[in-house]
Amino acid sequence: MSSESRPVRAFAIRLWALVKKETRQLLRDKSNLLIGIGLPIALIFIFGFGVTLDVKDIRLAVVTTQPTPETNDFVSTIRLSPYFIPSEMTSLKQAEKALHARDVEAIAILDDTFASKLKTGNADIQLIVLGSDATRASSISSYFSTLTGVWASKQQDRLGANAQQSGGVTVVPRLWFNDANTSTWFIVPGLIVLIMTLVGTFLTALVMAREWERGTLEALFVSPVRPAEIILAKIIPYFGVGIIGLVLCVLASTFLFHVPIQGAFWVLVLGSVIYMLVALAIGLLISALTRNQFLASQIAILASFLPAMMLSGFIFDLGNLPAGVHVIGSLLPATYFIELLRTVFLAGNFWPVIIKDLGLLTVYALVLLSLARFLTKKTLD
Incomplete structure (x- = not known):
C-alpha cells in the first residue's frame, strides 16, 4: 500500500x-x-x-322581508354554494341579534324592492360582515360578491333578448399554479x-x-x-x-x-x-x-x-x-x-x-x- x-x-x-x-x-x-x-x-x-387558509362554511343570515321567486332563487343559489351556510330570517333585528351572538358571520339584506329593481337592472344587496377577523371578513365579501355576480348574470339570461341588449360581463376566473384552489x-x-x-x-x-x-x-x-x-x-x-x-x-x-x-x-x-x-x-x-x-x-x-x-x-x-x-x-x-x-x-x-x-x-x-x-x-x- x-x-x-x-x-x-x-x-x-x-x-x-x-x-x-x-x-x-x-x-x-x-x-x-x-x-x-x-x-x-x-x-x-x-x-x-x-x-387551512380557505374560507368555508360561512354562516350567512339572509333577511327577506318580502319573499319573492327572485329572492327564493337567490337563497337557493347560496345554499348550493360550498362556501356558505345560509339561514333565512324575516327581520333585521333577528339577524343583528344572531350577529352579536356570533351565530352568523354576515348578513345579506334583500329589501322589498329587490325583485322590481332586478328587472330594471339596478338591484342591490346590502352585506354586513363581522369584522373582528379582517382577513376572513375580506374573503367573505369577495366570495359573496362573486356569487352574486354569477347569479345576476344568470338572471339576465332568463329575462330574454331585451335584457341581453343592455350588455353584461361574466368573469371566468382561473388560478395559475393552484388549479384546485x-x-x-x-x-x-x-x-x-x-x-x-x-x-x-x-x-x-x-x-x-x-x-x-x-x-x-x-x-x-x-x-x-x-x-x-x-x-x-x-x-x-x-x-x-x-x-x-x-x-x-x-x-x-x-x-x-x-x-x-x-x-x-x-x-x-x-x-x-x-x-x-x-x-x-x-x-x-x-x-x-x-x-x-x-x-x-x-x-x-x-x-x-x-x-x-x-x-x-x-x-x-x-x-x-x-x-x-x-x-x-x-x-x-x-x-x-x-x-x-x-x-x-x-x-x-x-x-x-x-x-x-x-x-x-x-x-x-x-x-x-x-x-x-x-x-x-x-x-x-
Missing part, C-alpha cells in the same frame, strides 16, 4: 467507526426517533388536514421545510449538546479522530433521518393531498439535500456555542423552527410584512428553500428562480459548515 493512500484509508476507517457509533446511539434513544420520525408524521397530518397545495410544500428544519437543527443541536453536557466527547478528543470526522459522523445519521422525513412528505403530498410536482424531481431532491446540510450545520453551531441541552433546544426553536414557520413565507407573504421583518425573512435559508419547493411543486422548471435559490442555499451550506468545523475543536474550554 502506498504512503499516499494510507491517510485516506485511516480517515475512512475512523469515519466508518464513528458513523456506526452515532447510528447505534440514534437507534438506541427512542426519544430521538420520536422527534425525527414520529413528530414529522404528526406534522404532516396536522398541517395537511388541520391547517386550495390552500393545501400552498401549505404542504412548505411543510417539508419545517420537518427538515426540525430534524436537522433541533434534533442535531439537542443530541450534540447532550454529549457536550455529559462529557462523552472527551473520549473522542483523546482519540486520533479529527474534528472534521466528528462533524461528518454527526451529520450522516441525522441526514438519513431528514431524508426519511422528506420521503414521507413527498409521499403524503402525492398520494394523500394530491399536490402535483410540475418541475423536475431531481431539483426537489438536490435542493432538499443542500438545505438539510444547512439545517444540520445550524444545529452543530448551536450545540458548539451552548454545550447545554436545555439552552440548545430553546435556541434551536427560537432561531430556526419558529422563523422558518413565521418569517419565511410559509404562512405569511413576505411582501405584506413590515420592511424590517421582510429583511429578516430574506436572510433566512428557509425562505429560499420554500420558494424553491413551491416553484418545483406548482410552477414547474422556472430556471431563474431555481438557479438563484440553489446557489444561495449552497453558499449558506458552505459558510455554516465551515463555521461548525471552526467551532468544533478538540479542547474542553
Whole structure:
C-alpha cells in the first residue's frame, strides 16, 4: 500500500467507526426517533388536514322581508354554494341579534324592492360582515360578491333578448399554479421545510449538546479522530433521518393531498439535500456555542423552527410584512428553500428562480459548515 493512500484509508476507517457509533446511539434513544420520525408524521397530518387558509362554511343570515321567486332563487343559489351556510330570517333585528351572538358571520339584506329593481337592472344587496377577523371578513365579501355576480348574470339570461341588449360581463376566473384552489397545495410544500428544519437543527443541536453536557466527547478528543470526522459522523445519521422525513412528505403530498410536482424531481431532491446540510450545520453551531441541552433546544426553536414557520413565507407573504421583518425573512435559508419547493411543486422548471435559490442555499451550506468545523475543536474550554 502506498504512503499516499494510507491517510485516506485511516480517515475512512475512523469515519466508518464513528458513523456506526452515532447510528447505534440514534437507534438506541427512542426519544430521538420520536422527534425525527414520529413528530414529522404528526406534522404532516396536522398541517395537511388541520391547517387551512380557505374560507368555508360561512354562516350567512339572509333577511327577506318580502319573499319573492327572485329572492327564493337567490337563497337557493347560496345554499348550493360550498362556501356558505345560509339561514333565512324575516327581520333585521333577528339577524343583528344572531350577529352579536356570533351565530352568523354576515348578513345579506334583500329589501322589498329587490325583485322590481332586478328587472330594471339596478338591484342591490346590502352585506354586513363581522369584522373582528379582517382577513376572513375580506374573503367573505369577495366570495359573496362573486356569487352574486354569477347569479345576476344568470338572471339576465332568463329575462330574454331585451335584457341581453343592455350588455353584461361574466368573469371566468382561473388560478395559475393552484388549479384546485386550495390552500393545501400552498401549505404542504412548505411543510417539508419545517420537518427538515426540525430534524436537522433541533434534533442535531439537542443530541450534540447532550454529549457536550455529559462529557462523552472527551473520549473522542483523546482519540486520533479529527474534528472534521466528528462533524461528518454527526451529520450522516441525522441526514438519513431528514431524508426519511422528506420521503414521507413527498409521499403524503402525492398520494394523500394530491399536490402535483410540475418541475423536475431531481431539483426537489438536490435542493432538499443542500438545505438539510444547512439545517444540520445550524444545529452543530448551536450545540458548539451552548454545550447545554436545555439552552440548545430553546435556541434551536427560537432561531430556526419558529422563523422558518413565521418569517419565511410559509404562512405569511413576505411582501405584506413590515420592511424590517421582510429583511429578516430574506436572510433566512428557509425562505429560499420554500420558494424553491413551491416553484418545483406548482410552477414547474422556472430556471431563474431555481438557479438563484440553489446557489444561495449552497453558499449558506458552505459558510455554516465551515463555521461548525471552526467551532468544533478538540479542547474542553
